[in-house]
Amino acid sequence: MNKSGQMGLGAVIAATVRRELLLAFRSPGDVINPVMFFIIAVTLFPLGGGTDSAFLGSIASGVIWVTALLAIMFSMDSLFRADFEDGSLEQLLMSPQPLYFLLLAKVFSHWLVACLPIIILAPVFATMLAMPEAGILPLVLGLIVGTPILCLLGAIGMALTVGLSRSGLLLAVLILPLYIPVLVFGTGMVEAAQGSLPYTGLLALLGAMLVLAICLSPLAIGAALRISVN
């Protein structure tokens, strides 16, 4: 038998992130789909809702947040599906390494792949929708803090429904109620900034939610996955 050295937790996390990014790179469809959905949905709004820039500017933050939220929700399906089907999930659950950090690494990679492009595109589309300039910074800050929460919560729902063949609607019913506070605070930040009010309080609330989600949701994801592979 071979002599084997131990691997530190940091290396384990890095290897997991590396694998997930490699998988995303190999099957770019999973990466492009949510971003394309975001782009298409946002560009359709001016076509369907009129080109009055005052009107568009007033709904811009809502449009961007809602489409980003839906794009992230649709993207969740790829998080555990392949691993569930090929048995890698069983190996993951049987790993002697702390499941908490392995799952956090998976969700973080998913955020990098599915959410980061949306965050980068958001200011461009906000300008296109004639959003007042004061709202753009809080929009981006809100997305940076808010989208990881959406990923973590979505991963709980996905972990619960990964064993079902058609989980789309059930996933939506399960996690949309949990998404609402993030949406309310996120769009609230933009509105406050446009009314020349401070928005740091709302940002701090989102930040608190993110900390809570990072601390607790991997535990829920792990428990849900154990139920799903049962």
Added chain:
Amino acid sequence: MLEVKDLYCERDDRVLFEHLSFTLSAGQVLQLQGSNGSGKTTLLRILCGLNQDFSGNILWQGQAMSAVAAEFRDQIFFLGHAPAINKTLSPTENLRWFCASRGVNQISGIPAALAEFGLKGYEDVPCYMMSAGQQRRVSLARMKLLQTGLWILDEPFTALDRKGVKELETDLARYVSSGGSLLLTTHHPLELDCPVDVIDLDQRALEKAVS
């Protein structure tokens, strides 16, 4: 090492096994037999902690499994029905992550492990381009990378060619003679150079029906 006491499991209102007790010690081979649907895979998954729908006690090194779950996971290698191989990744990439997920720094050992299973030259070919038997071999190569005291193998011979079966049998015998414990299911007549204990789940069901 592994001690199972009075295990009971039912599935869909059907009792798969009850009062099932056995022990598995170092250097012992235990083969589960039974017809399709007799509960072999379920039993293996229960022992691995993947299935919680049972009653009874499972002890590892004399302690309840739930109390020593982390140590136990560190000491077993499980090969399930599904190969646990991502088809878009190459064998090397698959094994790299497998090693990382087990916390084992064994990257240098991967080419040798693959070569031992006849996959020299396939190290960087995406797994979807390989045959089912070759994917099985990638899956099996993982056991060369770990130093675990217990192998739980569910139908390890599936999809292997005759030569592959022979080689795997030699490997298993060598592992057992070096002190490893082996628990496996297979429909293939085992030819190991060591004594094999058998639990027949069908036989148990029959005895129950008679009594």
